[in-house]
Amino acid sequence: MSLLFVLLFTVLMSCTVWGETAFRQLRINEDSPRPLDVALWYPTLxxxxxxxxxxxxxxxxxxxxxxAKPAPGDHPLLLISHGYGGNWRNLNWLAQQMALQGYIVAAVDHPGTTTRNQHPQDAQQLWLRPQDLQHVLDKVIGNPELAGQVDRQRIAATGHSLGGWTVLELAGARFDAQRFMTDCQQHAQLSGCKLTATLGIDQPLAARKLAEDARDPRIKAVVSLDLGLARGFRPESLHQIMVPVLIMAAQADSDALPARLESGYLVEYIPAERQRYRRVAGATHFSFMQMCKPGAVALIEQETPGDGVVCEDGGTLSRSAIHQHLFAEISQFLNQALAYQPPRAGNPLASSR
Structure with missing residues (x-):
């Protein structure tokens, strides 16, 4: 066998490890009071x-x-948490791209704060949001036939808005309900403050539950996407976070979710050597969500006036361009934080279709 043939064979194999993203949905904990709808993206051959x-x-x-059948080998895992009123579809663009990098991606609908379930009783159990992700993590690790074998040393979590709050809890941030409500007296315009009763933060049971430590040592890195409710985290708990944290905030922010008071609060207290902070050019709070179709604003406004803002971006950049920038930053951070080298760049097999 010639040296040239060996080199060509090696190059071909390294460029065609897999060529597709696979997807499946499932429901877990069906017999519990809090069944969870889960979406999985994963690499396949x-x-x-x-x-x-x-x-x-x-x-x-x-x-x-x-x-589709999952690709063989161990894969890093990325958990995704949506914002208040959102669902697993909100970060589908990120999930697909991370799966092309070799990640298993798992997103869950949080009961009470998702599009399809806003029951007050579920919404007022805010402390269960981090546990939802832990249940999904247990399920995916324990059942590799679903999405592949998880590399247990390479597990991360990302969340948008209230999802950012959720994944910070898994990193070790501790929430103080009284601190939050006191701060809201000074910052009543914050969107999180307007959800105090809806999320049950003002109830004694919630205050006790939210004060508990939700840190999961299996989580090795966290990405916060324009989070809310940050000002309820105890500064000392943020200072004690030991995993790398990427903090991303909308440059075109608003009075309801100002970067200075929300993401900036994390920047103030998480040690500099364990954080990376980025203001995302052209991004509003909703630019982190999935792509809107032409005419989407009119359709949304017809159904729920005022909600068309979810399709608005800031500046001159398109949402597609913003997503490209976000993916580059997020994937670079996670690959570095998890010491992971994707087996290939892009999706060469798909480009041949």
Whole structure:
């Protein structure tokens, strides 16, 4: 066998480790009072006609093979937590791109604060949000046939808005309900303050539960995307966070979610050597969500006046361009924090279709 042949074979193998993203949905903890709807994206060696996932008349979906067999080998895992009133589709663009890097990605709908379940009783159990992600983590690790074998030393979590608060809890941030409510007397304009009763933060049981330590040592890195409720975290708990944290904030922020008071609060107290802070050019709070279709604003306004803002971005950058920048920052941070080298760049097999 010639040296040239060996070199060509090696290059080909390194560029075609897998060529598709696979996807499946499941419901876990069905017999519990809090069943969880979960979406999984993961790499696969299988080929076929991809389907559009998470598409509707307003938002664009992404392409993936449904129920395909997971690729062999150990894979890093990324947990995703959506914001208040959101769902697993909100960060579908990020999930697909991370799966192409070799990650297993798991997103959950949090009961009470998701699009399809805003029951007051569920919403007022805010302390269960971090536990939702832990239940998903247990399920994915214990059942590799679902999305592949998890590399237990390479597990991370990311969340948008209230999801950012959720993943900071897993990193060790401790929430003080009284501190939060006292601060809201000075910053009543903050969107989190307007949710105090909705989320049950003013109830004695919630105050006790929220004060408990929700840190999960399996989480090795965290990404916060324009989070809210940050000012309820105890400064000493933020100072004691030991895992790397990427803090991303909208440059085109608002009075309801100002970067200075929310993401900036994390920057103030998390040790500098364990954080990276980025203001995302052209991004509003909703730029982190999935792509809107043409005409989406009119459709949303017809159904729920005022909510068309979810499709608005700031400055001259398109949401697609903002997403490209976000993915570059997030993937670089996670790959570095988890000491992970993706087996290939991009998706060369898909480009041949």
């Amino acid at each position: 299988e080929r076929g006609a991809p389907q559009t996932i998470g598409d509707n008349i307003v938002f664009r979906g992404t392409q993936a093979l449904r129920e």
